Amino acid sequence: MIRLYIKDLKPGDILLKQNFAVKEIVKKLSKNNTHYYTLTLSDKTGQVDAKIWADYFKDVDLENIKIGSVISVTGKVDSFRDENQVMIEKSILVEDFDPADYVTTSEYDIDEIYAKILDTVNSLEDAEIKKLILELLDLPEIKSKFLKTPAAMMIHHNYVGGLVVHVYEILTLAKASMELYPEANFSELAFGAIFHDIGKLEELDAGSLALNMTKEGKLLGHVVQGLLLLERCIPSSFDKNKKLRLIHMVASHNGKKEIGAPVTPSTIEAFLLSEIDNLSFKIGTFRMHLQKGEIDENGFSTYSPYLGASLVDPKTY
Ligand SMILES: [Fe+2]
Ligand SMILES: [Fe+2]
Incomplete structure (x- = not known):
């Protein structure tokens, strides 16, 4: 049997016992009052929407379709609003699988990138901030997850280690910006680069195959979670004013405010961090969108709702 991956699915494909991880499942009620399920299935190549209509409930092992589980699917691929959609006709739980088939990894060497981040930290001028960063990175609750967490669930850097890559990009751009904006304090900016998204460690469940949002993530969000974590972990002996500036960058x-900032930037480091973070987010989203490979005859991608445009792949220039 040929293994079909999500990125290769086409409308009309027949699926015979193909394995996917369940990322989401929601029970819904149709207009004519019958229940059906909508799902998001994923594998290492991407994700796809799926449906189970009531006619097929008897052949689908619904009990065992849980977020993070792997299921073997028989059905077909349809097209709905220009996107593939898997119609599940039969499914059973798969217990013996290789996790590497279901999590998106990157081409980056995450350990190497982390080592480069530590090199930058070790070169920081402000000894108090340097010590604080190293202590925080060494806390078990941070250390155990920092290298595995994606930077986002769907949009950008959404792979194992994505957060570390995102932090490295920001740190590198922040370093370059110091030549133009020497009045900014690089030690403080470096802290912001490394910890601005630290709440993602608790917002996203990187331990699950489905890379889902945790309950805390849904109810609080990563900005608030990051602030709570730092409030808890920065020692009380740390300089009060400096701590306020560091936390301000995260906040x-x-x-x-329209996109979830409790406050807007007031310091030069906070302005730089916010703009550089946005750049890393945008280019990450740009790359990810083009990876889907859907390019029309004029060289344009499908519309990206996050970027508000159809994109042109630089490889097609
Ligand atoms: Fe963020
Ligand atoms: Fe970020």
Whole structure:
């Protein structure tokens, strides 16, 4: 049997016992009052929407379709609003699988990138901030997850280790910006780069195959979770004013109140962090969108709702 991966699925494909991880399952009620399920299935190549209509409930092992489980699917691929959709006709739980088939990894060497981040930390001028960063990174609750967590669930850097890659990009751009904005304090900016998204460690469940949001993530969000974590972990002996500036970067990094920032940037480091974070997010989203490989005859991708445009792949210039 040929293994079909999500990125290769086409409308009309017949699926015979193909394995996917369950990322989401929601029970819904149709207009004519019958129940059905909508699902998001995933594998290492991407994700796809799926449906189970009531006619097939008897052949589908519904009990065992849980977020994070792997199921073997028989059915077909349809097209719905220009996107593939898997119609599940039969499914059973798969217990013996290779986790590497279901989590997106990156081409980066995450350990190597982390070592480069530590090199930068070790070169920081402010000894108090340097000590604080190293202590925080060494806390069991941070250390155990920092290298595995993605930077986002769907949009950008959404792979194992994505957060570390995102932090490295910000740190590198922040370093470069110091030549132009020497009045900014690089030690403080480096802290912001490394810890602005630390709440993602608790927002996203990187331990699950499905990379889902935790309950805390849904109810609080990563900005608030990051603030709580830092409030808990920064020692009380740390300089009060400096701590306030560090925490301000985390609180304001989304830049605008409309998109979830409790406050907007007030310090030069917070402005730099917020803009650089946005750049890393945008280019990450750009790359990920093009990876889907759907390019029309004029060289444009499908519309990206996150970027508000159809994109042109630089490889097609
Ligand atoms: Fe963020
Ligand atoms: Fe970020």
